[in-house]
Amino acid sequence: MKQPRPMEDAARARDILLRRAVLAAVLCFLLLGAVVARVAWLQVTAHERFVNLAEQNRTRIEPIPPARGLIHDRNGVVLADNAPSFQVELVPEQVPDMEATLAHLARVLVLDEADLSRFRKALKSGKSFDSIPLKLNLDEEEIARLAFERPRLPGVEVQARLTRVYPHVERVSHVVGYVGRINEREMQVIDAEAYRGSSHIGKTGLERFYEDRLHGKVGYRKLEVDAHGRTLRVLEEVPATSGEDVHLTLDLRLQAVAEAALGDFLGAIVAIDPRNGEVLAFVSKPGFDPNLFVNGIRTGDYKALIENPDRPLFNRALAAAYPPGSTVKPVMGLAGLEYGLITPEYRMFAGPHYQLPGQDHKYRDWKKGGHGWVDLDHAIAQSCDVFFYDLAHRMGIDRMHAFFSEFGLGRPTGIDLPGEVSGLMPSREWKRAARNQIWYPGETLIAGIGQGYMLATPLQLAQMTATLARRGEAVRPHLSRDAVMDPLAPIKLRREAYWDVVLGGMDHVINSDYGTARALKGGPYRMAGKSGTAQVFTVKQSESYDEKRLSRKLHDHAVFVGFAPVEQPRIVVAAFVEHGQHGSSTAGPIVRRVMDGWLLGDFELKAAEVNDKAETD
Amino acid sequence: MSMLREGWNRAMQPYREGDGALFHWLRLDPWLLFALLLLLGAGAVTVYSASHQSMAQLTSLAARIGLGLTLMLVMARIPPRIYLLWSPWLFGAGLALLVAVELFGHVGKGAQRWLDLGFIRFQPSEMMKLAVPMMAAWYLSQRTLPPRPLDVLVTLALVLAPMGLIMLQPDLGTALLVGAAGIFILLLAGLSWRYIAGGLLALAAIIPVMWSFVLHDYQKQRVMTLLDPEADPLGAGYHIIQSKIAIGSGGVFGKGWLNSTQSGLDFLPEGHTDFIFAVYAEEFGLIGVALLLALYLFIILRGLVIAVQAPTVYGRLLAGSLSLSFFVYVFVNTGMVTGLLPVVGVPLPLVSYGGTAMVTLMAGFGMLMSIHSHRPFLAAR
Numbered sequence: 001m002k003q004p005r006p007m008e009d010a011a012r013a014r015d016i017l018l019r020r021a022v023l024a025a026v027l028c029f030l031l032l033g034a035v036v037a038r039v040a041w042l043q044v045t046a047h048e049r050f051v052n053l054a055e056q057n058r059t060r061i062e063p064i065p066p067a068r069g070l071i072h073d074r075n076g077v078v079l080a081d082n083a084p085s086f087q088v089e090l091v092p093e094q095v096p097d098m099e100a101t102l103a104h105l106a107r108v109l110v111l112d113e114a115d116l117s118r119f120r121k122a123l124k125s126g127k128s129f130d131s132i133p134l135k136l137n138l139d140e141e142e143i144a145r146l147a148f149e150r151p152r153l154p155g156v157e158v159q160a161r162l163t164r165v166y167p168h169v170e171r172v173s174h175v176v177g178y179v180g181r182i183n184e185r186e187m188q189v190i191d192a193e194a195y196r197g198s199s200h201i202g203k204t205g206l207e208r209f210y211e212d213r214l215h216g217k218v219g220y221r222k223l224e225v226d227a228h229g230r231t232l233r234v235l236e237e238v239p240a241t242s243g244e245d246v247h248l249t250l251d252l253r254l255q256a257v258a259e260a261a262l263g264d265f266l267g268a269i270v271a272i273d274p275r276n277g278e279v280l281a282f283v284s285k286p287g288f289d290p291n292l293f294v295n296g297i298r299t300g301d302y303k304a305l306i307e308n309p310d311r312p313l314f315n316r317a318l319a320a321a322y323p324p325g326s327t328v329k330p331v332m333g334l335a336g337l338e339y340g341l342i343t344p345e346y347r348m349f350a351g352p353h354y355q356l357p358g359q360d361h362k363y364r365d366w367k368k369g370g371h372g373w374v375d376l377d378h379a380i381a382q383s384c385d386v387f388f389y390d391l392a393h394r395m396g397i398d399r400m401h402a403f404f405s406e407f408g409l410g411r412p413t414g415i416d417l418p419g420e421v422s423g424l425m426p427s428r429e430w431k432r433a434a435r436n437q438i439w440y441p442g443e444t445l446i447a448g449i450g451q452g453y454m455l456a457t458p459l460q461l462a463q464m465t466a467t468l469a470r471r472g473e474a475v476r477p478h479l480s481r482d483a484v485m486d487p488l489a490p491i492k493l494r495r496e497a498y499w500d501v502v503l504g505g506m507d508h509v510i511n512s513d514y515g516t517a518r519a520l521k522g523g524p525y526r527m528a529g530k531s532g533t534a535q536v537f538t539v540k541q542s543e544s545y546d547e548k549r550l551s552r553k554l555h556d557h558a559v560f561v562g563f564a565p566v567e568q569p570r571i572v573v574a575a576f577v578e579h580g581q582h583g584s585s586t587a588g589p590i591v592r593r594v595m596d597g598w599l600l601g602d603f604e605l606k607a608a609e610v611n612d613k614a615e616t617d
Numbered sequence: 618m619s620m621l622r623e624g625w626n627r628a629m630q631p632y633r634e635g636d637g638a639l640f641h642w643l644r645l646d647p648w649l650l651f652a653l654l655l656l657l658g659a660g661a662v663t664v665y666s667a668s669h670q671s672m673a674q675l676t677s678l679a680a681r682i683g684l685g686l687t688l689m690l691v692m693a694r695i696p697p698r699i700y701l702l703w704s705p706w707l708f709g710a711g712l713a714l715l716v717a718v719e720l721f722g723h724v725g726k727g728a729q730r731w732l733d734l735g736f737i738r739f740q741p742s743e744m745m746k747l748a749v750p751m752m753a754a755w756y757l758s759q760r761t762l763p764p765r766p767l768d769v770l771v772t773l774a775l776v777l778a779p780m781g782l783i784m785l786q787p788d789l790g791t792a793l794l795v796g797a798a799g800i801f802i803l804l805l806a807g808l809s810w811r812y813i814a815g816g817l818l819a820l821a822a823i824i825p826v827m828w829s830f831v832l833h834d835y836q837k838q839r840v841m842t843l844l845d846p847e848a849d850p851l852g853a854g855y856h857i858i859q860s861k862i863a864i865g866s867g868g869v870f871g872k873g874w875l876n877s878t879q880s881g882l883d884f885l886p887e888g889h890t891d892f893i894f895a896v897y898a899e900e901f902g903l904i905g906v907a908l909l910l911a912l913y914l915f916i917i918l919r920g921l922v923i924a925v926q927a928p929t930v931y932g933r934l935l936a937g938s939l940s941l942s943f944f945v946y947v948f949v950n951t952g953m954v955t956g957l958l959p960v961v962g963v964p965l966p967l968v969s970y971g972g973t974a975m976v977t978l979m980a981g982f983g984m985l986m987s988i989h990s991h992r993p994f995l996a997a998r
Binding site: 028038 | 672761762864869903907910918925948
């Protein structure tokens with residue numbers, strides 16, 4: 001109705017703000033006054049009552065850490081145990097002179113810098129009435145000396161705790177793994193409530209994979225304490241629930257047999273039951289002493305492990321991806337039959353090398369003179385390279401990729417252990433993404449004999465062989481008896497008879513007079529298998545392979561996969577022998593030895609060794 | 618008496634004269650600065666005791682105080698017209714970040730508040746404590762005052778949108794502070810008493826609805842606990858019971874510094890964060906409490922004086938809102954710890970150990986100082 005008058009409005013707004021600000025100030029004063037009045041009521045009127053309540057307020061809740069579950073092998077032998085150990089702890093509040101006490105203790109015990117710095121760190125952040133561990137795992141001499149000095153050291157206590165012990169040292173180190181002190185990064189991830197009072201957590205192996213099961217549930221103790229926080233008596237106790245034990249399918253006796261069978265060689269052996277995927281032996285050599293890690297590994301020990309050229313901390317059975325070599329030939333043959341590229345009766349003439357049309361490069365056969373006329377059975381049994389070069393060339397990498405993927409190559413098996421790698425089943429897409437290159441036809445050829453880009457872990461080879469042995473009934477390998485594994489879809493072929501051809505070829509590798517591993521023929525059960533060689537370096541076109549001139553480090557890796565008995569397979573073994581040179585003569589007998597152990601119960605010699613180990617360690 | 622006054626005048630001379638004066642050059646308000654430093658000192662002393670004399674906590678607190686003071690210095694030097702210019706952008710960015718938190722925020726302690734930027738974890742709701750009053754003041758400063766109904770509605774929408782997003786996280790304490798900061802702008806702008814009465818009535822009507830549809834179970838439980846803490850002495854009521862015991866057992870003179878048994882023996886959880894007032898009251902008694910609250914009142918009043926003296930509408934509204942928000946902090950926290958109000962996660966400003974909130978508060982005080990120290994020469998007289 002009226003024209004706005006800016007000046008007047010501004011003045012009015014300013015006026016309103018002033019009045020409201022004053023009002024707000026009064027309100028603030030009144031409300032804060034109310035708080036003061038409330039505090040006055042609590043601190044003056046009800047003071048006596050609250051002083052009494054504060055006096056009675058003398059309960060404290062203390063966590064009781066649970067005992068960690070044990071790990072047993074298939075026969076109940078303990079692989080990861082809890083043993084009482086003694087540690088020295090200090091209650092800061094009761095120590096009159098911390099520096100003098102530490103100096104005194106340093107004369108009584110062997111204290112290193114790591115112990116001291118960890119203690120000082122805990123001292124800064126902890127509460128003065130909580131005891132702080134100074135040194136774990138005291139030996140008997142130290143306990144005795146401490147007992148003698150105790151009266152002169154107020155606030156110093158010797159506590160018995162449970163510590164993790166691995167009685168079989170390196171034999172199962174890559175399976176069981178180890179626990180260690182919870183570090184800061186883990187601290188962020190774990191549920192702090194569930195780990196109150198716990199100092200250790202699974203770091204690798206089964207200890208890590210089954211951490212939730214093994215750890216258990218923390219308990220509580222309600223304590224009555226005096227005004228300084230010292231415990232007077234226990235009011236209430238909710239005991240901790242121990243962690244569950246984990247029972248393995250692995251047989252420690254077979255593990256020892258397999259480890260001994262490798263002899264001086266490094267490598268990996270995986271033995272599984274093809275009917276259900278139970279892992280029977282799982283060796284990665286060399287192993288290491290997991291006990292070193294439990295209470296903090298010493299720098300020197302760690303350096304020695306890390307700098308060892310044999311890489312003892314590296315789990316070859318599932319983290320090392322090697323070229324699978326000729327062990328892939330049975331699956332190649334099966335793919336050829338399934339895609340209709342060959343028939344069981346198909347024969348070809350295999351010369352000493354193979355050439356792609358219009359190319360000079362000669363793809364050599366391992367046999368200098370060539371194999372002559374071969375069918376699929378002979379091609380597998382004699383491991384004829386030229387036959388599979390030709391088959392691979394006609395099949396193409398796309399179909400190879402599809403077929404091998406069904407047998408688990410290029411993807412993790414899903415075993416119940418951490419750190420598994422997926423290997424590599426190359427494809428055009430992979431090469432474009434990883435190398436930004438197109439796929440060359442020659443690469444298909446060498447993939448056909450398991451060389452080139454193709455990489456598989458010993459565990460994957462065991463799974464692949466188990467799938468063959470069971471005619472497509474694929475299983476997932478697992479270590480825990482109670483592991484719940486996702487089922488795998490069985491592989492269905494156009495004709496059931498194709499399996500017979502390929503498995504027959506694997507049978508003839510050993511049980512014929514033309515197989516590469518015919519030296520293994522005989523014995524109370526019939527075994528089938530396939531040898532392989534993984535090239536460490538490539539022989540140039542002009543040179544020939546002179547093994548005498550090469551040092552052992554340059555020798556090829558030997559591979560052998562096998563299953564037995566042929567009629568009703570109960571065990572599959574995959575052995576990868578680093579620089580073992582010949583699949584059939586080095587890796588073959590190792591596989592045979594493991595099968596003898598399992599199928600004939602021949603643990604004899606080695607069983608004695610197992611006991612020795614357990615006692616001496 | 619006259620000597621005292623003369624001394625004071627001389628001490629204040631450099632500031633009043635303006636030229637060459639350190640405070641003026643720094644654009645700081647010595648009254649406010651002195652009170653804030655006292656408060657931060659009291660906070661450090663109490664945190665040290667409440668965290669079981671942890672040097673580590675004290676060091677990290679010192680680092681945060683350093684960061685807060687630096688930010689205050691920087692904010693004080695930025696003239697208010699820049700804040701005015703930046704208000705809508707800051708608000709828009711904050712709103713977008715809140716949506717981002719809702720979509721891919723980091724979940725911590727059951728609430729989704731953090732945005733992980735890889736190198737730093739950032740809490741956008743904290744930024745909104747400043748951006749919301751800035752935006753509301755920006756909007757209303759361009760309208761005729763007192764605000765007309767349409768302007769009131771727009772302002773309400775500007776406040777309620779971020780507030781709702783923060784409630785979704787859920788972070789009731791921060792939502793409350795952000796909402797209050799926005800509403801104060803409206804009240805200071807001269808919202809008519811009829812609307813205020815209507816708003817209060819609507820609020821009263823909304824409470825039952827909030828109870829059944831909006832509040833999370835843990836928030837309902839806090840309210841129930843307030844009404845009857847003894848009903849659940851080991852669970853939700855534990856904090857309040859222990860906190861009252863701490864305060865009550867302190868008496869008029871307190872147990873003395875480092876002598877808090879309640880916190881020392883761990884009966885009082887979060888003794889160095891949200892419940893630090895209880896430790897302070899236990900150790901320094903009623904006298905200490907009265908002094909502390911007087912200090913707070915002084916800071917609030919100084920803020921209101923700055924608001925009244927501000928030359929622009931924007932500055933007046935913003936300064937008033939920041940000061941009154943600070944009051945809400947103090948009142949909600951002390952009210953909660955003494956058992957007058959429900960347990961809402963609001964720290965005792967500048968005293969509690971807790972990084973982000975302290976940094977935001979110091980930034981706010983930097984803005985207050987900027988508003989006061991950038992007055993035109995004549996208006997400053």
